[in-house]
Amino acid sequence: MSALLEVRGVAKRFRGLLAVDHVSLTVNDGEIFAVIGPNGAGKTTLFNLIAGVYAPEAGEIAFAGERIDGAAPDAICRRGLARTFQIVRPFPHLSVLDNAIVGALLHEHDVDKARAAAGDVLRRLELWDKRAQKAGSLTLPDRKRLEVARALATHPRLLLLDEVMAGLRPTETDRMVAVLKDLNRHENMTIVLIEHVMRAVMALANRIHVLHHGATIAEGPPEVVTRDPRVIESYLGQADHAVGALG
Template sequence: MSALLAIDGVSKRFRGLLAVDRVSLAVPEGAIVAVIGPNGAGKTTLFNMIAGVHAPDTGTIRFAGRRIDGLPPDQICRQGIGRTFQIVRPFPALTVEDNVMVGALLHRRQAPQARLRAHEVLRWLDLYDKRAQRAATLTLPDRKRLEVARALATDPRLLLLDEVMAGLRPTETDRMVAVLKQLNQASGLTIVLIEHVMRAVMALAARILVLHHGAAIAEGAPEEVVRHPAVIHSYLGAEDVA
């Protein structure tokens, strides 16, 4: 198994609710994989297990060959997994630049080096001109970009993106897609994204995993998945397929 991220039969139960039910997923290095499904399908719970917020009840998660399930979030990030939050969590009183500096300092001891990295990332995400603003003053699309910038600044090998396109206008979505594609191609960054915006999913993902009621109901190339009867039935609805 040479996958960078190997999820094997993970489940998570909250009280009576089985949020994730024996889901497996292998993400090769350099791949872009999307996780889709209706609200409450368990996508974010799956993410939270990868990122260390929850430990899975059963199953294992390996990153670069090492078991990471059950590790705390900071250790998982230090191993090379960056994440964004679906409900954005900027550091509101800090400037945009300082927000990204925090991430950049993870693998850099000195502030000046981290600043260079922060500026680089801010340029990618079109936030460079807003770097002196407090994060609290940003619009939602900019906050989404800041989430991505901050996670990228930690130099991840794997980036987990939780609905970063939500709330973006179509042109902004295209821009974000282009940035992510560029990062993926230039540096081999592996990306797993939860996304409702099918325009972005179809443009980015080489593979799609569909969750429904916590279980994986389909997995494959985008064209196959959107034609899968169970997927159409449970999630996409007939008009979206065309």
């Protein structure tokens, strides 16, 4: 397996607070990689650094062998790195289908072909029946699915998913897990996910990277990481993510 995404010692500060403290990680082609950590650990900031929302103050980021740190979000997406937003951002007045078409038009110039491709993505995420609805009228679980569908429609090589399971019921989580597993297995999609729902992380991730106060405290396969005393300690005291949840 070759490295698809390499993050080397990136740092980002907000008003003196070190949100991401010289984090390094390598995501291999075809792998599902999870980033976990308590609230405020710097996970979303790390995502925003990778996706180009911020430029890192230190370190570098390479995607498919080329430096992407400091590049604009749209340029990074065009290279094949698509992301979802933790707080979903559908295009509310457009239909579900049109939302997905916008994504599909990234590499497809023909609108009819993009519509067909968008339809395929919507079927995969079980949104086809709701294609004519305005995205703003969807329920939260559907909006989360649309967020994934839209990113997927851009035909990325790597998918950055920021808490797509949050707010989903267990059965809905299982459906999303199945969709992501299927993508990974049959289309060799590399996936990096930030997730609090450990049930999903344990079911999906090949490797887990744990952040705490912006810094890496552990990395490895799920069964090793969840037994790491520092990881357990960092989660203690957080009622909603007690040790029991780590499994």
